[in-house]
Amino acid sequence: MSGGWIPACKADDVGTEDVLRFDHEGRTFAIYRTADDKFFATEGLCTHGRVHLAQGFVTDTFIECPKHNGRFDFTTGEAKGAPACVNLKTYPLKVEAGQVFIQLD
Amino acid sequence: MTMPSTKRDYSLVGAETRRAYEKGLVSASWYASPIPRSRLKELMQRKDGPAIRDTLLWFALIIGSGVAAGLAWGTWWCVPALFVYGTLYGSTSDSRWHECGHRTAFKTVWMNDVVYYIASFMVLREPTAWRWSHTRHHTDTIIVGRDPEIAVPRPPDLAAVCWKFFALPGGLRELEKIFRHCLGRLNAVEADYIPESERPKVFLEARVYVAIYAATIACAVATRSLLPLMLVGLPSFYGAWLMVVFGLTQHAGLAEDVLDHRLNCRTVYMNPVFRYLYWNMNYHVEHHMFPLVPYHALPALHEALKTDMPPAYRGLWEAYREIVPALLRQAKDPTHYVKRPLPANAALQGGAA
Numbered sequence: 001m002s003g004g005w006i007p008a009c010k011a012d013d014v015g016t017e018d019v020l021r022f023d024h025e026g027r028t029f030a031i032y033r034t035a036d037d038k039f040f041a042t043e044g045l046c047t048h049g050r051v052h053l054a055q056g057f058v059t060d061t062f063i064e065c066p067k068h069n070g071r072f073d074f075t076t077g078e079a080k081g082a083p084a085c086v087n088l089k090t091y092p093l094k095v096e097a098g099q100v101f102i103q104l105d
Numbered sequence: 106m107t108m109p110s111t112k113r114d115y116s117l118v119g120a121e122t123r124r125a126y127e128k129g130l131v132s133a134s135w136y137a138s139p140i141p142r143s144r145l146k147e148l149m150q151r152k153d154g155p156a157i158r159d160t161l162l163w164f165a166l167i168i169g170s171g172v173a174a175g176l177a178w179g180t181w182w183c184v185p186a187l188f189v190y191g192t193l194y195g196s197t198s199d200s201r202w203h204e205c206g207h208r209t210a211f212k213t214v215w216m217n218d219v220v221y222y223i224a225s226f227m228v229l230r231e232p233t234a235w236r237w238s239h240t241r242h243h244t245d246t247i248i249v250g251r252d253p254e255i256a257v258p259r260p261p262d263l264a265a266v267c268w269k270f271f272a273l274p275g276g277l278r279e280l281e282k283i284f285r286h287c288l289g290r291l292n293a294v295e296a297d298y299i300p301e302s303e304r305p306k307v308f309l310e311a312r313v314y315v316a317i318y319a320a321t322i323a324c325a326v327a328t329r330s331l332l333p334l335m336l337v338g339l340p341s342f343y344g345a346w347l348m349v350v351f352g353l354t355q356h357a358g359l360a361e362d363v364l365d366h367r368l369n370c371r372t373v374y375m376n377p378v379f380r381y382l383y384w385n386m387n388y389h390v391e392h393h394m395f396p397l398v399p400y401h402a403l404p405a406l407h408e409a410l411k412t413d414m415p416p417a418y419r420g421l422w423e424a425y426r427e428i429v430p431a432l433l434r435q436a437k438d439p440t441h442y443v444k445r446p447l448p449a450n451a452a453l454q455g456g457a458a
Contacts, residue, residue: 018146049132049244057149057397059212066397068240069207071214081208082233083240085302 005094005101011039012098019063019074021054024104029091030054031100032074034061040074041093041102047079047086112439113249115258117241117294121250128362130248136365137394138413145395148402148409151212155401156204159381160220163201167193171336178332187335187343195272195344198227199352200384200400206236209399210384226314228348229272229279229341231286233306237299246393247361247369253298257357259439261432266353272345286311347382354424355389358431358443366393368445372407373418390414415445 008022014033021044022029028044030053046053046065055066061075070084077088092103114121125131170193174186204210205221225232238253245251249258257266268274285292289308291299299307317337324333359369370390380387388403391410398406411417418424427443434441 015143015146018142048240057146059151064208064397066395068243069209069396071208081214082236082303085300 004103004105006104008041008093008100008102010098011095011100014039014100017058019054019056019058021052022102027104028052029102030063030074031093031102032058032063034058039093039095039100041091042072042074042077042088043091046070046072046084047088048083053088112260113258115249115255117251117253117297119250123250125245125248125250125362130245130362130364131251132244133364135246135394136367138367138410140395140409144409145398148395148406149397149399150402151209151399152401153212153216156210156216156220156399159384160201163193163197174336175332178330187340190336191340191344192347193344194227194340195342196347196349196351197382198224199348200382200386202228202230202235203239203386204384204400206239207396209397226317227341229276231279231283231307231310231314233303233310234282234286234295234299237303241298243393243396246366247356247359247363249361253294255356255361256353257432259361259442260436263432263436266432269349269353270346272342276342276345283311283314287315350421351379351383351386353428354387354418354421358428358435359445360442365447366390367413367415367447371418371424372414373424374420379421413448415447 006024008024008029008031009020011033014020014031016033016037017035018033020031022031022041023044030042030044032040032042034040042053042063044052044054046067048070049065049067051065051067053063053065053072057064057066058074061073062071062080063074064071064081065084068083069081070079071081072078072084072088073080074088074090077090079085079087091105094101116122167190170186170190174183174190177183177186201210201220202224205217205224208214208217210220211217222232225235242252242254247255249255256269265274282295286307291304291307321333321337325331354371354373356369356371359371361369363369367390370393372390373387375383375387385400385403386392388407391398391403391406394410395406407414407417418427431441431443
């Protein structure tokens, strides 16, 4: 797809205030949906423990790592609570006709 | 599997650390019992209500027993008052420290942090240093050479286990760490799990602790009374006994070097008073498997998972009927451990040593 936009999942695949794992060419990502139906994407593994964030807990705009409760703001990738100290990489995301696309570098 | 017959190296920078890496036990993938995502999401929901209610009651009990001890000071009535006060201060602070350290007790983050700092002081643990220690405990639970929180290394030093009921010598070691951190120094083990970015916080917190202890000692000297020290500082020692009674059930005598929390943790049924004092940490297998679930939802998580779990212990008595003989036997045979029975259809993850 042009511009590096990759189809990731259907919008309905991601629950409200939840997160979904998306794997692509050996890389893993996390797709988030907020309570007000906004979508975001970050790298899929916690920067502290290398655990899949898709098994974590979403509240407001935060994702908590399932292993050590490290906390990130997934809209910016910023680490917001120990043991998470290193920010997550975020990716541009768009939703068109019910399909979620993320733009990879 | 070949069992080591001599004492193992429980430090975090020794031969067992290298062995843990070689065996793929470091930051490994652990078994998780199946549970629908929708149900887990329900159980992970945060609430402020239960923890606010429980914490207000906790503070009321501590302040009430402390005032009673002060009023009864100089009479024998201060003994039961201090017993209650000390137990609340030195033991129940452990579970508050734990839950708020995970930031799951309250929905509101700052509430977790406030109670975490208060409980850390009461249980004689430095907040930031111990947060990182506990993080490692969850990464590599009871992996020898990696987990800094293995309470009973093999072979057990039975006298040392008894001294734990008075926070000895652990409490003295904590004081040594506090004074060392106050001077801006970490040892090699601490440097292994505390990132550089967090170290200034460790040193600041140690200085605050020392300032509080110095003020308390000054108060005791000025009033020519032990009472200030019986209310601040010493309860971390004379009140630690219940923390040990509860805490030893978590892992003592169970397998080391396995990647399945069902094999190295215990879930023990307790009465409502104990569950209040321990904030449901008796559901310890479930907590380790899904640490995002708040304490108030652990009984429901237990119900959701129990068909995939070893049978829970029916009480402290049943747990200690297993733990005491196991530790006595481990004192002679360090390779011995309690093998927890898994359900017939469950898959064993990792080996035991």
